[in-house]
Amino acid sequence: MRHCLVLLLSLLCLPLQAAQLTLELGGASRHWQSTELLAHPKAQDIQVDNDVSYKKTMHYRAVPLAALLAGVSPDDHLQAIADDGFAAEMPAAPLLKDGPARAWLAIEDPAKPWPPLGAGKHSAGPFYLVWTNPQASGISPEQWPFQVASIRRLAPVAARFPALLPAADLAKDDPINLGFALFQKNCLACHRLNGAGDAQFGPDLNLPHNPTEYFQAAFLRRYIRDPQSLRQWPQAKMPGFSSAVLSEPQLDALIAYLAHMATRKQP
Structure with a gap:
């Protein structure tokens, strides 16, 4: 019993492993490792006030989402799929704008994990779509998908x-x-x-x-x-x-x- 407890504690103390985000935007899929995104030339440290998931001000290392959406036009439609089956349907236009509301892909650093979302829960990582100044464009809480595994371009919902x-x-x-x-x-x-x-x-x-x-x-x-x-x-x-x-x-x-x-x- 003691040996099992020691093993469990040691596993809990292990650092997070690098994660992978899949982008399916037409043509071949692109796979981004979290280490690549943390080192992306457009990555920067941002502050998100009144974070939808954490209910407080948060600081992230993030890349403007538009920088990852090569070939996507404002008329396109995107879907972000989370690990738990959450599927956010999003018109591309707000995601491509650089203001006043701006979409960012926050990347969880395995060496500096984010806090859990609640008791017994995981963090919002490894990838989390966050917004700065969201009220300027009427961004809803459902447009903040966390634990994102993939983003893909699809036909609109009605089609x-x-x-x-x-x-x-x-x-x-x-x-x-x-x-x-x-x-x-x-x-x-x-x-x-x-x-x-x-x-x-x-x-x-x-x-x-x-x-x-x-x-x-x-x-x-x-x-x-x-x-x-x-x-x-x-x-x-x-x-x-x-x-x-x-x-x-x-x-x-x-x-x-x-x-x-x-x-x-x-x-």
């Missing part, structure tokens, strides 16, 4: 997953269509709907039942704003969406989309 689409006869400015855009930005990273999506993190939001079918309206709004206010358990992972992330009209639109899709279930 890949027609089962997510609202009815075609709706006007472009219909709140349901706005809700669909908000669903892609804030929900699709964790959830599928009608079995459509790449996330492996949370449950499907239409099959077998849509949240609008089993939540009273007021409680659904409360759940989206603060999940722990209705259901508390240590393993809960869904974040709350404050009014700074989803305004009241935006929340109305998101719920309208969900209610609409409850009438468009597809096996």
Whole structure:
């Protein structure tokens, strides 16, 4: 027993190993080792205020994400896949800009590991997409994927997953269509709907039942704003969406989309 304990402690004290990030941007894949990225000519030390994951100011060694996206245009669509199945869908345009909001790939140095995200949890590394001045462009918490394993260029969500689409006869400015855009930005990273999506993190939001079918309206709004206010358990992972992330009209639109899709279930 004592020997096993000593072995476990020795393993916990070992430094992190270099990690690998895969970029699939068309053509051949590019693999970056963390040691390469830490030494990248554009790598620099940055400060991130109000870090979404750590809830405090953090300092990182990071590379402007645009420097790694050779050949990507503002009209392209990217997806960041995390080790836990989180799949962030992101239009390329905000990722390529150098301001006012700017996207960075933070790289965890194996010799200087970041703190864990919580008791019994790993850090946000080895690769973490962070933003400086995110409020300038309305960057949502779902656009801060951590433990990123790969980034790939794909067709837009609507083209890949027609089962997510609202009815075609709706006007472009219909709140349901706005809700669909908000669903892609804030929900699709964790959830599928009608079995459509790449996330492996949370449950499907239409099959077998849509949240609008089993939540009273007021409680659904409360759940989206603060999940722990209705259901508390240590393993809960869904974040709350404050009014700074989803305004009241935006929340109305998101719920309208969900209610609409409850009438468009597809096996």
